[in-house]
Amino acid sequence: MTYGVRDRREADAAPLGEPSGPGDSAAPGDVAGPGDPSGPGLVDPAGPRDLWERLGGVERRVRRAVAARRAVDPDPDDPYRGQYLTPEAAERILAAPSALHPPPEGGEGWEPLSPGGRLGRLAAGFGLLPLDVELLLVATAPDIDARFERLYGYLNDDLTRRRPTIGLALELCGQPAAGPGRFRFSAAAPLVGGGLLEVQEPGLPLLSRVLRVPDRVTAHLLGDDEIGDALQGVVRIGGGRPEAAAAAQAARVADAVRTGSGLVYLLDKGGDPARLAVDALLAGGRRPLVVDPEALVADPAPERLAQALVTEARLSGGGLVLGPVDALDPRRPERARLLRELCAAAAGVPLVTYGAKGWDPWWTRESPVRFAVAPPPAARRTRQWERALADAAGSGAGEPAPLDDALADAVAPYRLDAEQVRKAAVVATRTAALERRPVGADDLRAAVRAQNSAGLERLARRVEPAVGWDDLVLPPATRRQLAELALRARHREQVLGQWRMRPGGGRGRGVIALFAGESGTGKTMSAEVVAAELGMELYVVDLSTVVDKYIGETEKNLERIFVEAAEVNGILLFDEADAVFGKRSQVKDAHDRHANVESAYLLQRMESFDGIAVLTTNLRANLDEAFTRRLDVVAEFPMPDEPQRLALWDRCLGTEMPRDEGLDLAFCARRFELAGGSIRACAVTAAYLAAEAGRPLGMEQVVSAVLQEYRKLGRLVLESEFGPWLDGGRAGDA
Structure with a gap:
């Protein structure tokens, strides 16, 4: 294999690399022109025309560089090119123009890019100068046509260096080696800082460092809009039809995204911030890239992945959706640093985050615009189910059929976001299809239970209800109190949320009940019956895993239980609750003080709880009176007559x-x-x-x-x- 070009006149007259006759081996110039439709298989007439035209310019400059090298090369067919340096070659190097006295900056008069083409959109999205675009194309050429590798190997005078170096890229773009063009390769410059270009071999002098374009960037320039391999499993493309009822709030969030840094935080107050974030980006004409925060944190190099996310968003003209932020646990220093770096790298890229806790200004250099996301009204939740069931059945093209009363009552008690509703609808539809019948209320209840996370099972014992009202033998008054508990759980979003019957003071939208009576009178079984009525699972708290002899540990254990319980559609049962909800006493020693702190914490936490909890006790008199005030339902279980x-x-x-x-x-x-x-x-x-x-x-x-x-x-x-x-x-x- 040779690295020379046979004749300078051939190089100037014919398309670069065209063999001069039959039987000739391919020379390093054997590259079909990207701008020449007659070239062997490089040009797609329907492809990105602006890219082909620009690569044609790169080809012409490479051809001239090869011809110039050939003119001063005494032995172009030397098979050991680049492995030794003769005295004559050293003289030619010394006679070459010195970077200490650079010539006036040159370069071609590049035509403006088409705003509608991929190159034009890429240049606008990353803030590239015309020189940046040309440098990027020089580095991209070997990934589009492998024959450029041999050309660059010849021009680098090194068989093993088949990609352009910084020095060669500047030369091909008519830039002096010591001119300002070399600063376009700094870490803060758009090409490198934006993730479009990688500068490899940092141990070498700057001009000898090799340039490489990530595969995702090359694929984007060639028309591929799929998410890159590095982001598979970390990000997905959000979609779906925005709901008309949420259009106004989505438009407000979209307006906030378009201003300033584009950072927005949606504070989850029991609503569906993930769906709102996607709707807001769609309303602003952006492609929603939904990030899985747990997959981001689990990656061995999350900082590199965060940069790839921002690059992907800029390439596709999209925006990032990150949440819940609580999954990142930004209170830990390394996680807070990751969030800070991601927000800094995404400056100018829409970044909509959401979570259940307040945003700490220390996490980022700029504070986000904050929106509170309240629970949707009952009518809107019903429409979500109607649309999800229609899509799951494959009949979502038109207006979905309304839910009948049985199905509407079945889904009323649940608190699910749009993605959970979609998954539950798919499961319920498949279950009913197996038996060739319409979707029933039991199908929906079972599908919703399947969406509960397993986090609470590590802290409490899960009981799937297997009893009903007919299994209970209770006085009429106790049965009425149990029915009232089920009624409150079913309509709590409307009464406590929409009608605001429990406003202010950090009060949650939970329902708390006390079952009091002697052992064996049916308290636990009644809780199971109520759970079955609501189509929920029962989670029985094991107090042996909660109470701890070390000060402060009991409160931490309870907090973990309350946090997990708020995320599932289930009923939390504290059996023998007087063990942890006992009366506060007069402080005589440190033990009394600690016990009172425990009780005070529970008083506050029960009031802010957003789920359904049942406390059972054999000795109601042992409970603190402050707990009784916070109870919604008190059911007495007397001995049976x-x-x-x-x-x-x-x-x-x-x-x-x-x-x-x-x-x-x-x-x-x-x-x-x-x-x-x-x-x-x-x-x-x-x-x-x-x-x-x-x-x-x-x-x-x-x-x-x-x-x-x-x-x-x-x-x-x-x-x-x-x-x-x-x-x-x-x-x-x-």
């Missing part, structure tokens, strides 16, 4: 178990004053005894089970209670 005990016995024994004709459940209900939990335990024990005996369940097994339960409870066994069955029960127990 005789008719209720009879119903409990019959229900706990079930319909599948064979019963002896002599089984007298009325006698059991009349004589044994037990709570529902104890009756269930007796029924299970009696079933085991009947299974062991191999005969239908009779009074002997039931009485024996009751005796065991009495011993567990520490109660006296009186003959007046057991009557004639006492001796039989003892014999069965033995």
Whole structure:
């Protein structure tokens, strides 16, 4: 392989690199002209015409540079070119123009770029000078046609350096080596600072450093608008049809994006800031690039990824959506620095961030324009579901069909953003399609539960409800209180949010209930029934994981639970709540002071809670009175009376178990004053005894089970209670 050009007249007269005759090997000038449609496969007539025209200019300058080198090269066919330096070559180097006395700055008179072309938009978006554009094209040429590599190798006088150096790029653009053009390669200049150009081999002198254009930039110039490989899994393109009801607020955010640095912060007050951010960028004619903050932080080089995000936004004329910012945890110094660098690099690029906490001015050099995003009204949430279900079913071209009453009631209690609604609608539609039937209320409830994050499961035990109202045996007053709890949970957004019936003071939109009664009276089961009524999951807090002997740790554990619970559509159950919600006492030592601080924290946190919580206690008198004032529903669970005990016995024994004709459940209900939990335990024990005996369940097994339960409870066994069955029960127990 040779690096020479056969004749200078050939180089000037023919297209660069065209072989002079049959059988000739390709010389370093064998490049079909980018501006020549007759070239072998380089030009697409429908492609970016401005790019081809500019690359044609690069070709002409390369041709002249090759011819000039050939004119002074005594042995152009030397196969060891670049591996040694002869005395004659040293003399030629010394005779070349010196950079210490540079000639007047030259260069061609470059035509203005077309504003509608990709090059023109790229130059405007990155603030490039005409010289920057030409330098970028010189560096891009080898990535568009590999034969430029051989040309640059020849001009660099080095077989291994097949990309342009800074010195060669300046030479091809008619710039002196010591002129101001070399400063266009500094880290702060648009080419390098904007991520359009990489300067490699920093250990070499500046003029010898190699230039490389990232693949994503080359692909963009050639017409590719797909997100680059480096950003796959980190960013996605936001879309969808903006809702007319949110158009006014989206327009206001879009106006703020267009002014100043373009930094906007949406404070989540229970609304859908992610959807609003996308709608605002679409309203401003921008392409929304939605960033996954957790993937950004997990990357080994997040700073490099942040720069790639900004470059992608500038290339595509888009804007960035980053949130929730809480996932970045900007309170940590390294995360705060990442956020600060991202906001600084994105100066002039629309950056819409959102989160549930206030923006700290220390995070960025410039403070954002802030908007509060309130929960949407019930009618708008219903329209979101209608549109999502229509899109999931593939019939979203026209106006979606309205939800029937059953489906509207099923989705009313949930707090979901637009993306969660879309995912839930897809899951519900697929589930119904498997059974070839329309989407039902149960499909929607199950699909919503599937959107709950697993974060709360690490702190509480998840219970999927498996009981209903028919399984409860309670007094009418208690059932009414449970129904009121379900009613409040279903309509809380309308009453507390839209009608503002709990304004100011940092009060949340949560619903807090207290279930008070003796052990076994059905408090936990009732919470499960309410969760089933609302189509939610029940999360039972394990107090052993909450209470900590070290000062301040209990509050931290509770805070984590409250934060996670606010993000899921579920009911939080604090069983035996008086352990952490006890009365404040007079301070006599440090332990009393710490206990009072715990209670004071809980008083404040319960009032600002945005979810649904149920507290259960066996001793209501042990709860602080300040907690009682903050409760929305108080349900009393008394011991069951005789008719209720009879119903409990019959229900706990079930319909599948064979019963002896002599089984007298009325006698059991009349004589044994037990709570529902104890009756269930007796029924299970009696079933085991009947299974062991191999005969239908009779009074002997039931009485024996009751005796065991009495011993567990520490109660006296009186003959007046057991009557004639006492001796039989003892014999069965033995």
